[in-house]
Amino acid sequence: MYNLKIFPAVPEDHFKTIKDKFANGKIVSDSEFDSIYPKHLSEISKYQWSPVEVILEAAIFLAEDRNAKILDVGSGCGKFCHVGALFRKSEFYGVEERFHLYEEASRISKKLGLNSNLFLHANMKDIDWSPYDSFYLFNPFYEHITNKNSIDETIPKKVSQFFAYIEIVKRKLFSLKSGTKVATYNSFGGKMPFGYKRVKLDKRFESELEFWVKE
Template structure:
């Protein structure tokens, strides 16, 4: 099990700088091609850890964790010092994430097959998402065709996400890359705004 994906990837030695090409090489080919559009870039994960390490982080939730890239690499950067939870509603991606978790030896990362719009995990200090509602948009580079794509569905999901985020306690943080699906988040203020890897990177604080 441990070598299921490592044998497919490029050779990696501890201390070598991590790159997207290297990390993605451990993925099945069909998921490698989606990486520029669906999985968080290494530079964004590194920026996130730089922010989190100075912000009193205790736990992180990735809303729509995909293949687990953000969670697993963040765990490595943090030297496994924080609890990290990835929520993903595709069984195939959860299974892949758990295999990669074993290979990268990140036991403090947990992946669950859950829809965060219906089962939202409150009580964490920080949340992260990379345009988590993209799969309901009529765009290209989708993971699959399972989810219904329509403007009505997107707006419905966006409203559900906003309502869930209002459950967060004051001072909780939401970190977004390429947005959360909207431009305005009631009950939050922006504390960081940057451009990274061709996308907008924001940190929102619950007021």
């Protein structure tokens, strides 16, 4: 079990500094933003959480309509939603099956004053995707096929599960309405389903950031 109380508290003024920088259009580095999370989560940010610059680019695309509802599939500690909501003031949601990560994401969201954030403790396969307009996927199932740079050992790793999840995502995306937007960073592990057109490929980052629209 994880006990969030054992980790040193981040000073309240640090959260305010982060919020003020976004409000004033200033650059926030990954190291600075990651420092709002407990050390065991910030230490794996390079491998498990999206870089701030990637999130900003994805948010511009996914939240072009300020009324859009964006879902991060496999939201972890909530970094994508936290950065995205501070940057675009849109409705960013995250679904995460690890309870301790869901709990941490919710706690940090409150510290940042992000009332529009809503994190769901669930497996992505068990929720309805149709209320959302845009989706973000940072290869959320890769840990099932590798032992490298894992988040933790709380979820059994099965190669068969990886491929099962890929098929579930493809079916869910296929069923969504025309105009649905998807951003993938380092892909989601499979090919986009029929009907999705790639409208942009950004190779400036460590992995490819791809933007898709359902026709």
